[in-house]
Amino acid sequence: MxxxxxxxxxxxxxxxxxxxxxxxxxxxxxxxxxxxxxxxxxxxxxxxxxxxxxxxxxxxxxxxxxxxxxxxxxxxxxxxxxxxxxxxxGKPSVIDGNKKVCIIGGGVGCAIAYPTAKAFHEAGADVTTIVGFRNKDLVILEEEFKKVSDAYYLMSDDGSVGEKGLVTNKLEDLITGGEKFDEVVAIGPIVMMKFVSLTTKKYNIPTTVSMNPVMIDGTGMCGGCRLKVGDEIKFACVDGPDFDGHLVDFDQAMARNTAYKSFEAHKRDEACHLLNKEVE
Structure with a gap:
């Protein structure tokens, strides 16, 4: 126990x-x-x-x-x-201390982003952290992030805390302002990771995303975390959860995740079977 x-x-x-x-x-x-x-x-x-x-x-x-x-x-x-x-x-995140890295967390995904930021910091990397929440009441781990970040930016949708705007707004501001990131790591809602990846692709910045949000049972047997990554089919819980953000098919991941969650619990095995057939 x-x-x-x-x-x-x-x-x-x-x-x-x-x-x-x-x-x-x-x-x-x-x-x-x-x-x-x-x-x-x-x-x-x-x-x-x-x-x-x-x-x-x-x-x-x-x-x-x-x-x-x-x-x-x-x-x-x-x-x-x-x-x-x-x-x-799951496979551990690849941590390189000889980097200037930007860690981006969205909502409860910040709980996943924090240990990654901490690991990069402890390895000697220069860590910039951008976190986003809907409002001030939902902010978590602010002091923890500050301790492991060389620069910390807090964003909120309504402007009730930090700066008003999306994490992608701050990311693009930093990039166009002259920041040179060796890697961006995004962890949070699927749609947030999608737009972070689209932003970094414009500037040819390597980007890692954690597909933890699509995991269901954590073993790969339900198929709920099945992903298209480039030309390959991967499972977030077995092959990841970290993947190249420029290769992940986020639209397919969002569609599968939404469809799966719409099924009642006793029908989810059937849902996974149908969804898996769609990407074979």
């Missing part, structure tokens, strides 16, 4: 938990994820590792309360235990 050591609400819909999981903590790297189950008959839930401490044997997860399983998870308190907590899974 995996004990919850700390629970904290980051905003009205996002919770951070620190889990006692020494074997996972010992091997965890930026970009990887775990699969948990709240109870014996519960569904498998893949969540990106937001942080880890090998010395203390702890792993931090951050999740948005949006469905039955995340509601059950959020109902647990410090001292309670999870049934399963398997990982680390």
């Amino acid at each position: 995996y004990k919850i050591l700390k629970k904290e609400a980051l905003n009205p819909t996002v919770t951070r938990m620190v889990i006692e999981a020494p074997f996972v903590a010992k091997r965890a790297k930026a970009g990887q994820f775990i699969i948990l189950r709240v109870r014996e008959q519960g569904e498998r839930l893949p969540l990106t590792i937001a942080d880890s401490n090998p010395e203390k044997g702890t792993v931090t997860i951050i999740f948005q309360v949006v469905g039955e399983t995340t509601m059950l998870l959020n109902a647990l308190n410090e001292g309670d235990c999870l049934k399963d907590f398997a990982g680390p899974l």
Whole structure:
């Protein structure tokens, strides 16, 4: 059993938990994820590792309360235990310290962007971070990002915090203003990653995106995270979750994700079968 050591609400819909999981903590790297189950008959839930401490044997997860399983998870308190907590899974992010890198996070995707920014910072890279939220009430991890960033920019849709505008607005302002990024890493809603990739493609800047948002069961068996990446078919949970943003077919990913989520839970296996046939 995996004990919850700390629970904290980051905003009205996002919770951070620190889990006692020494074997996972010992091997965890930026970009990887775990699969948990709240109870014996519960569904498998893949969540990106937001942080880890090998010395203390702890792993931090951050999740948005949006469905039955995340509601059950959020109902647990410090001292309670999870049934399963398997990982680390997925391929680690490729971290190069000899770089000037721009990390872009959108909404709850900032929970995934943070460990990547931290890993680049610890490797000696020059890190610029751009994060975007709908409004001030949804901002998370501001102080954590500032500690690992050489430059930090906070954007909001309504202008209630930071600068008003989209993360792509700030990215393009920085590029046209003379910033030379060796790589851009975008993590957040699929549509945000799409437009970040379109922006960087104009300037020929290598771009990595995390396709974690399309993952369903985290094993590749449901097919919900099946992607077109260039001329190949990939699975976010097995082959990623990081991919070249200039090669990912974001429109196809958004269509599959929307169609899958529209099915009731008991019909999702059928949905995956039909969606998989469409891209064969």
